[in-house]
Amino acid sequence: MNNKKCPACGCEMKRNGRTGSGAQRWRCRACGASSTHANDSAARDLRSFVGWLLPKDTQLDMPGQGRTFRRKTSRFWGIWPMPEVVDEIHRVVFVDGIWIARDLVVLIACSEPHVLSWHLARAETASAWRSPLSRIAPPDTVVADGGSGFASAAAKEWPETKVQRCTFHAFCQVRRKTTTRPKLQAGKELYALAKELLHIETLHQADWWVERYMQWCEFWADFLEETSIVDGRRVYAHGRIREARSGLTRLVNKGVLFTYLGPGLTAEGPMPAMNNRIEGAINAQLRAVLRNHRGLSALKRAKAVFWWCYLHVESPKSMADTLREMPTDADVERLRDEYGVKADEVGAPQKWGEGLVWDELHHATRYPYATE
Template identity: 70%
Template sequence: MKNVKCPCCGAAMKRNGKTKAGSQRWRCRGCGASRTVRYDDEAARLREFAEWLLSKESQADMPGRGRTFRRRTAPFWRIWPMPDVVDEVHRVVFVDGIWVARDAVVLIACTERRVLSWHLARAETSAAWRSLLSRIAPPDMVVTDGGGGFAKAVAAEWPGTKVQRCLFHVFYQVRRQTTTRPKLQAGIELYALAKELLHIGTLRQADWWVERFMQWCDFWADSLEEKSLADGRLVYTHERLRKARRGLAALVRAGTMFAYLDPALAAEGPLPATNNAIEGGVNAQLRAVLRNHRGLSTPKRVKAVFWWCCAHVECPKDARAILEEMPTDADIDLLRAEYGVDAEDVGAPKKWGEGLVWEELHHRARYPCSTE
């Protein structure tokens, strides 16, 4: 039996017939006040929506063949699940971006077990990366695949953090230029060097690899300077090998290839050299969610990524807290109206995160104290 309390005196109430509409009427045993009780099931409907979104079930599998489900959960597509500020200092943070449309990428930061933060942008620019990093306490080391603008952003937001370039992405970029079956001897040797990157475990091996790479550059320097005539102009004959050489040389100069072997950082235990934690633990799961719910519009695809990230933080919020705290489409429209920014007049800006609306949602202040 439901235990209904009187809002006036707090005493228990008993059933007292029905109203004309058929609702249960309750009467207070103490003061005699009469009322009806309306149960709010919005949080329960939100949980139902989130469980469906993160599952493999289609709308047709839901009760009512999807029509009832769509009617019950339609309001929740307006919610934008946003991350909290991360004050805890982590040893290693992995960052990457997942593209959900041609001009929409969600930048994600995570540890080996949990998602830390996420940010929506139109491209992987330094401003977008700074918006993501500014909400996370600087870790000891960050692992990245070398997305555009990240180097500038991490130097500005996390100047004391070591940057480790994902060695698998380094190998893949060389392989893309040489192919898996290079015909030239220079390509064969460079491809072999790139494969060795995946098996380096000590500083001595790293130094030996750098030395052999420099020897390769010296030995093939004259050959890579050769030019040939193409379309009436002189071009480098081995431009693909030159591109692979430039990429490796830049990483060697920057010192981001073997940061995981730094004795000061590795004193507490081995560090990762690749971005596998975010590629397999986050990106693969997000692609599965988008694949299970094919046909969503771009805003809904972005929100699906947001919902997954929100469910995989260290302390996920319950449905009632999400309803009370998270912004909606109406909140964004209100900010646009207040600042005189029309969505149709925005066009295609190079950086999503520069707008007033998004800055309001991301709180540019570094580590704001919630008690102030």
């Protein structure tokens, strides 16, 4: 308290008598502003809760071996930290989804330095992806891993944004079908072509790669049409290689493999070809948080992801503002009652994704949290 700073200018304040209620009054030595000091225990407890949730700490390390900590912080599990509208236009945005449970995924969008938006859904559907995208100003380019539903959502929400398919995921798509040691010559050649995607740096190299891929398709066309009889049905003899070929062909035809080499985009500097930013700096950190707190329910795991994302935006709110402004489980239930949607328990599947409550909390307006 002896080091109280002025909320207006940040300079040191001095004691200046007391208010009518007996509270200590403080006056700034620089600007003359006067204020009182409030000991916000709720904000302090929330800071302690977040400090335990995100680092690699256990409740046994807390005072009272966690009993006091749990008593003071259990109410904070009811808070849903929500993203705000992002008006700034970014050069590139990365998107991906991290699965919390079999039917529960958090869709995340981020820039190079910060998390931009997130959304809880049952699956990576187009309607689910539209929610986080609608809250972000359309960027120049978006890098995606090709998850289902995203392309349709991006076409509706960001029609002018160019899409870059992560080249590493495109390579992995082929590797899953051919393995790293394919036995057939066609598989060996296709695997080698897919591996080259990770090292293409110029438009000339990209054009040469597409030409050789087309030559491969033409040369092995008859081979991949061969069929055999299995259980009385006629099937393709080399189905896995055909699936790998189909995936690459779709990407080539859509023109999303080498978007990062476009002259209009590289004028201000090189563009990313892979989703490494969100995979390494965000998803890996989130998996570490969930791994450190094994045993949490699906609902609490989702909220842990929400808290991590919320604290990694460009300007997170103070803990006091967070307590005052963010929706809680009670707000969700109130909205559910107003809209006539019923649920037997908090963890019911209808809580996630396209339900009325979550559409309300993820609404694209600037004021999505009103409950009256």
